[in-house]
Amino acid sequence: MSLDTVVEDIRDEARARAENIRAEGEARAEEIVSAAEEDAEEILESAERDVDREIEQLREQRLSSAKLEAKQQRLEARRDVLGDVREAVETELATLEGDDREELTRSLLDAASVEFENGDDVSVYGRDDDAELIESILEDEEYADYEYSGSYDCLGGVVIESEGSRLRVNNTFDSVLEDVWEDNLREISNRLFEQ
CATH class of the missing domain: 1.20.5 (Single alpha-helices involved in coiled-coils or other helix-helix interfaces)
Structure with a gap:
């Protein structure tokens, strides 16, 4: 090779x-x-x-x-x-005016009055615009110990108090509306916003 x-x-x-x-x-x-x-x-x-x-x-x-x-x-x-x-x-x-306002105010005053004893000197307060109305209601004999004592900032109704009983009852339109509103808010809402 x-x-x-x-x-x-x-x-x-x-x-x-x-x-x-x-x-x-x-x-x-x-x-x-x-x-x-x-x-x-x-x-x-x-x-x-x-x-x-x-x-x-x-x-x-x-x-x-x-x-x-x-x-x-x-x-x-x-x-x-x-x-x-x-x-x-x-x-x-x-x-609210006239008879309706008087009827409501009287009802609220009557409802609050049951809290006070006869003979108590009771002071009643209300809206400035309702002064005459409240004074005319207090002229009734059943309210002999009651006296209109001045204004209270509210929509209407009354606030009643007595020194002797040391008690104060707020029966204003505002307080009643607040109670009704709170108690019925769900129903009000349901009616307004039915689903």
């Missing part, structure tokens, strides 16, 4: 070996690329799931927030309407 043949055999063997190494390298590179692509796909799918979950959570939070805000606005509107109704009732009571 000649030296050229030996050199050529070594070259052929080196080429074959280089080709095997290159083929193995390419196969390994393809495996690495394929694994990387699979990992990238999994990472992308996981990221998409995370984003979808975050979007859903954000949507739920915003929806809950919007519902809460809407509920608060409804409650505020209801409070405003109830306030307007209460104000209208107070205006009606304050502007």
Whole structure:
């Protein structure tokens, strides 16, 4: 064998070996690329799931927030309407005139009078505009020990007190309205805002 043949055999063997190494390298590179692509796909799918979950959570939070805000606005509107109704009732009571006002004032005075003993000196207070009305009611014989003693800031009605009994009864339109309002607020609300 000649030296050229030996050199050529070594070259052929080196080429074959280089080709095997290159083929193995390419196969390994393809495996690495394929694994990387699979990992990238999994990472992308996981990221998409995370984003979808975050979007859903954000949507739920915003929806809950919007519902809460809407509920608060409804409650505020209801409070405003109830306030307007209460104000209208107070205006009606304050502007009540004639026989109706006298009848209500007399009823409130009679109801408060049961708390006092005969012979007690009783002071009666009422709205400035009702002074004449109260004084005329107190002219009745049953109120002989009663005296109109001045004004009281209210829509109408009376406040009665006696030093002897150390008792004070507030039977104003305001106090009666407050009691009725509190006792019937749910019913009033239900009637105004039937659902």
